[in-house]
Amino acid sequence: MQKLIKYMVASSLLFLSGCWDHAELTEYVFVQSLAIDQKKDGRIKLTTQFYKPAPKIASAGGGGESYFELETEAKSVFDAIRDVTIHLGRKANWGHVRFIVISEKVARKQYLGSVLDFFFRDHEPRLLTGVAVTEGSAADYLKEKPHVENTVSEQLNEVTKTGSKFSAKTYPANLFTIGKQLHSEVDTVYVPYLKKENAKENSIFVDGLSLFQGGKLKTIISNKETKSLMLALNDFQFGIISITCKGSKLQESFEITESHTNSSLEIKKGVVHYSLQPKLQASIGELECSKVETKHQLEVLHKKLEKQVNHNLMALLKQSQKKNIDIIGLGNHIYRSNPREWQRMKKEKVPYYKDAVFHVKSEVNILNTGTDISKPFHKKY
Template sequence: MFINRKIFISLLCLGLLTGCWDQAELPDYGFVQSIAIEYKKDRFKLTTQFYKPAAKIASSGGGSDVSFLNIATEGDTVFEAIRDITTHLGRKATWGHMRFILIDEKTAKKVPLNEVLEFFYRDHEPRILTGIALTKGEAPKYLKTKPHVENTISQQLNEISKAAGEHSGKTYPATLFTLGKQMLSEVGIAYVPYIKEEKTAKDSVVVAGLAVLKDGKLKKIFTPQETKYLMIGLNELKGAIIEVPCGKDAKDKAETFEVVTSSTNWKMHTSKNQIQYDGKVEMKVSIGELRCSSALDSTQIEKLNNRVAAVIEMKLSQLLKKTQKERLDVLGVGNELYRHKTKKWQSIKQDWDKLYPKVKFNVDTKVNIINSGIDSGEPFKVGG
């Protein structure tokens, strides 16, 4: 049977192109899910969590249902400790599927995070949207926690930081991208979630507020409640519950309002001796619980609007005064000066730590209740 010469040559070339003789196979890789980093005794100690895909197959036959394994290494540098993973695992670590990075608070106080994380910014594999958080206590123990819903604690940590930021406003879901951008800003203030173990429940990790960094090092940890009002000031609030006390004589009672939308805009006014920062907060809320009020007509609704607005103004103003005492420009006033009044900023940048406490903040808040739920008139009263 005669075969066309051109077809024969084409088939021969295709045969030469097939095959992956110089490529690594799937069993050559270990897929990183998360990593915990500590700095102790002048050495970096890493605990790297890998996904264990064979776990489900084993569990169907009565084997272990653990879907991950942790490998501990250490070195003078993070990169050295990472390369030593192969001596334990027998596979090369691949970082393209990494979900989360954990760093303990002691390390964050000693070593700037831009130095700790340099490998992850320079290497081509890690995703720039990888989540990151600081931990209370040793970071590796969090990777031993059994997840509630997700297959690995790595994915659960990633999800709780996002959900807490979106629905409660009690943290800021940081990534390698947001952290790097903030650390490179003029004022060098950056934010990452702060997590801890819940003592009252086994295998429970909770978001416990926000860690504030300055020049890469940990300077302050805000409580979840403080974080909520910081998110309002930063115009980063997605959702939250605002608690409004019933009065000075009713400390055990509070009414709650769910944030539907929140918008904060700041305007700067400067003179030779004064910097003034005026904030306008506009918020739409819905009534969650009424314990000492009723919402029957427009007059009562307006009173509730004013009460919620007063709480927001008070809490945000208190928080800003606190940051001024600690010389932490959490709103990035210096960044705004750099963008809009560059020459002035260049002349005062070196003294900004001394000048920031003198900035005058004004907060004006407008709240609009758009949903009162089921309108039953008077608040529900047992036996009433």
Template sequence: MNSRMIAAALLPILLLTGGCWDQVELTERGFVMGVAIDLAANGGIELTAQIYKPQQKAGVGSSNQGQPYANITTVNSNIFESVRDIPTHLGRRAQWSHQRVILIGEDFAKKHNISEALDFFNRDHEPRQTSKIFITKGKANQFFKKKPLIENTISQQLKRIQESTAKYSAKSMNVNLFMLNLQLESQTGFAAVPYISPDNSQDQSIALKGLALLKNGKMIGALSPIQTEHLNILLNKYKNSIIEIPCEQQVGGNHPLDESLEVVSLQTKIKPKASMESIRVHIAVQIKSSAGELLCSDLSTTKGEKKFIEKVQLLVEQELRALTDQLQARKIDMLGIGNQIYQMNPRLWRSLKPNWDDHFQRAHFTYDIRISLIDTGMLIGKSSVSK
């Protein structure tokens, strides 16, 4: 009875005195928005962290001065030691829970397995697995010197660029840390990461240049933005974009013109049939579309519409075949054929895996492209340019 009375008396005191004894105040933290990883001159790791810098107003009507971020660079033999050196420059502990992007320089990605550099971000509890990943042409930290066009920091702008480009133009992919880890740990070990470079035509602009291709964590090549569109079709990741169809003859001037077809929906299925003797892959693509620009085609008749659809189907097949031919020539299974075979028949895959690059190179591909036109965009489907 006495122990119960004592506990009852102490309970209100405990509630009143509770608190976070190990709490770190906001003024002791530096919130990392992005991080750039480069190859240092001494062969080590050059890490640059972009820290958000809160802006204070002296009073009503006053404006913020200076840029709302600071870039801190440290050089060490590993990421963790570089992170621990940030307070020696900043005077605050680095906080990683608001991280937006991870940029990896091309030289580093070609010489090092990037999984080793990303190990800290996978093990530590603070960094977000949703952080966007980029491979950069030239040094990664050069992008942190650019001023954002519309966002508060270039890190946030890069995040939005990746998301919007993947969603609206299919000329890149939406790849975060978690997705990259899944790719690197797959049976084939191939991965694709958005590839960016400075835009020489505009000082502060950044251009997405398609995809950097990785094998076993190292960069082995790249795909152009157009090739990236085709890869997105093959991987069933094509959201909203435009198919350009060249006119067969010149129209309205000396420069060749392209018509356009807006993709409303797209579904791709890849079905491999494998044995030790041969690999056969069937690719079926179904596209629902609407006319975007008609400069040299006439869709006002059933015959004209059929001719136009057949032309586009042939064009799409040629483009997809060209990409798969190139991937086969370079022995890069970015289509995940090996991963599918592993899921269907693990025993067969164990026999194929040691020489999978050669098996993939010899694989036979067939295509079934079907396009339906659901809207011409006008009451009439005639060309808008006189022939």
């Protein structure tokens, strides 16, 4: 009986697949970030930043960077990616890539979906990989040194995420959000816009938002405008709203600690009416010219804040209407609420956004003065 069992176990081993298609770690080089630029002749230039393999214990010693860069050129992104093998003798692995930067030149000339097509199709890249557009050459941004993180790709990833959460001055774009937005009815895509000060070292910062429509970069909005856009999209988490003192250049600032924007849509005689009602809770950050010693004074401050929020939102919407760029994805709202009407508008090429009527009415409630002093701290009266 024991011999029979041994025979059956041994026979079953013949049907196991084993590791016939395995690959050793030494056959790969792991990507951490990528810069996409375009040369004058139209060829794509990729600057790929790789994790540097750790040295063997016997040869360990010294410091040095934990990464290195390689430039490749080709007519397509995928072709340039595969050229890594003829330079390094290893295949690039995209399972750990953190960030992709695309130059403004590429974003304006190339269709975004085409530039990123490989990363949506291949099984290795993660959909949470961050993406940003750069002023000037994208490759230059990978050469900057990080302030806190170990690599610049980690810094860019954190800057775009935390910058969105705590300042509302950008949008945390990644492959997933871009793919979803590209396949929406109006394909409005939001991608952080990066700048750096050439006179300074390690000076990368987020300077607003790149807006795509039709797959190409159409306009760039400022940090201030981005905050209003985040309110309109109901993506505002935390941020600062400032009010200029009357007759002075001094400003008072308020931190938004909670935000929710209700929206509603109605079509009257073929004209789209879209209402936005932001409801905000705020804390006083800095006072320069206001007092909140009485209930009336607090109500006056509420009205000032509400007026400022309304003004900022309407200014953004009117500016985008002049350019006829559906900055808030209004067409998506029409499609969800009235698909038949949306199909008519698309077929007849109705300028639904340019002719839309917007109604903005915000509600602000100040819950915290930040201290027991209900007037500017530096004033003695």
